[in-house]
Amino acid sequence: MPSDQNTSIPTNDPVGTAFAQFQKGKIQEAESLLQSVLTDEPNHPDALYGLGVIYFETERFADSAQYLARLDASQPGSKDLLLRLANAYALADQPSEAVDTYKKLLIIAPDIPNIHFNLGIMLSDLHRWEEASSAFEIAVEQEPGSSEPLLNLADTYDRQARFEEAITVWQRAIALADKAAQDPALHVLIGKRLRLVDRFEESVNFFERALDIIPDDTEVIFEQHRSMILNKDLSGAHSCLEKMEALNPSYEHLAPAWAAVQLGLGKAEDALATCENHLQQYPHDITMLSTRPFILNDLGS
Template sequence: MGIRDWIGSQEASSAAPYCQKGESQLAREKFDAAIQNFNRGIELDRSHVGCWIGMGRAFLGLEKYDRADDCFVRALEIIPDNPEALAMRASVLRLIALQNQDPMRCLEAVELCNKTLKISPDSSPALHEKGMALWTLGKRDEAMLLFDQAKKIDSNYQYPWDLKGRYLFEKRQFHEAIDAYEEAIQKKPQDPDLLFQQGRALMKIGGYHSAINFFKKCLKIRPDFPSAWLLLGNSYKVLHQYDDAIEAYEEAMERDPGSTKYRKHIADVYLVKGKEALYKDGEPQASIEYFDQTLRMIPNHITAWFSKGVAYKKLGAYRNATACFLRVVETDPQNGHAYYEMAQILEKTHNVEESIRCYIETVRCDPSHTDAMYKLGNLLMESGDYKNAIAYFDRVLDKKPDSSVTWFAKGKALQRRGQQKDAERCFERAGKLAIR
């Protein structure tokens, strides 16, 4: 039977009116009603391919993929080369592959598309479905070529701009990805996933204000979207809108209570606020309150303990500061910065023995810490340990041979040790360096 004869026979069939009703209901996404009409048509004419394809599409709309596949198989048993049935079966096989994690079904879908393209090389549905199957198999470059080919062939082709956006985003072509998502959003302005992806892409080019607008639109449609709340919070944080950021993170935490990552984000915002109060605004007391907020969220937050110690040190509350730095080294024994801060406080409060111990720990953690070596050398010299003092001054000079103050300090240690000539050479070297 020729194609024209087949079309004529379908139109003359008693199933035709029910097929037309089914198609009308399909267009309105009334899938159950459509199935009833297609089924009635098949009862009257079991060879009506249009009814089998229509019913398959309706089951596809209901996400009943196995039932849909049965319908397309029946259509292909009647007309093995029917291009619409081949393309639709390829589509449903791809969806079954995704549902069952079965890549073999995707390969079957590709074969069906290849069969269609041999019959009709310019079939945009076949090109599209083959592209979708290859995309599912992770062959993104090949898929995009097929989508572009379909677009050139058919001006009415519904190009998958959302996939184009993802493809370009993964290739870090963020401006181009934004353009692609814009096209997709024009066709689906209420799609929360597209709005989210557009916001994420805008963040990558620094468009945080615009990103916030897209995340808000997304969340208005899908408020239970933790990732969107998270990126909304990140955008606010970059713009220094800290209270808004915390509110967004709290919304994310409420909707995803099993995750601990949002607590870290909230803690980090309080940490940033604390650092701004401490270093930018010069308000150490206010900064301590923010650091405490961080520590309530994450009790062992090393940076918060360290920064809180610095704030107490600025306030002259040396015992409290030392307690904070001790918490740091208890959690991180290799934190030379905390040992150095404690050493300075202990030196200032005339606790020489403990100060020396902390400077030694600083150098152990950071063998390049010349300030700690220099201070340690001076304390050892004042304690009468000239030999070790000179050894630390020499370690400084190995790294900073032009340090006039270190040459002078070494000279003093040598002088006190009775090595006058060596001391004079050091003093002479210090003098020359000082007048450079």
């Protein structure tokens, strides 16, 4: 969520009076005072800013953005105003407007903390992945010890099928030894992407890391089994299936996986028996139906 630090408000009367009312929790009274000022002078800067701040602080972000945008249109160029306006757009779920405002802000104040990160978040919401990558790359340079920019950068690389780059950045995030290092879902994701780029042994290792955290997760064990098959570690794949069977004998992918491992170990007759037994229960299982011809071919049938 974008951060907003500037909560000051002009103190010129009647705006000062309105803010005093707001501080006492009299929000409606403060709003009425400022609206009365705008009735007489629609572009009164203090009233526009005051309403923008009050609506922001009371989480009416779309209303806040409306009044701050009016002020920016009449008196453009204020760093604090643009920052608050951009954050209001972001929090009001108006990412396109937020992007445009963050970019305006970066022209006059390129070194404000978190702006490139916030811009990356909004660009990601718009699925503008390449631009989001560029924003997060700068955010990573600005906060090299934080995993959050790294994780978001890796996600944008992943969305662009830049898997090797994503893997490298994810590993940097894990190396920081914060919450990312203890996230089993992240280890599983890296394992799957390593498999996509044919780095099968490393893929197995990342699934093992996930299993160190969630040892009895059958889905993760199955994914590790798949990587072991591709890494030609049939013994390891066999061990995975034994563990899966002990945990969940009715697991839907278990029988086809057993047949594939048995076939790979040269036990074609066992594989055929596994296949036929499974198809008696699930005659339309596409995975097993596609495996059966390979078994029969190995048997010379």
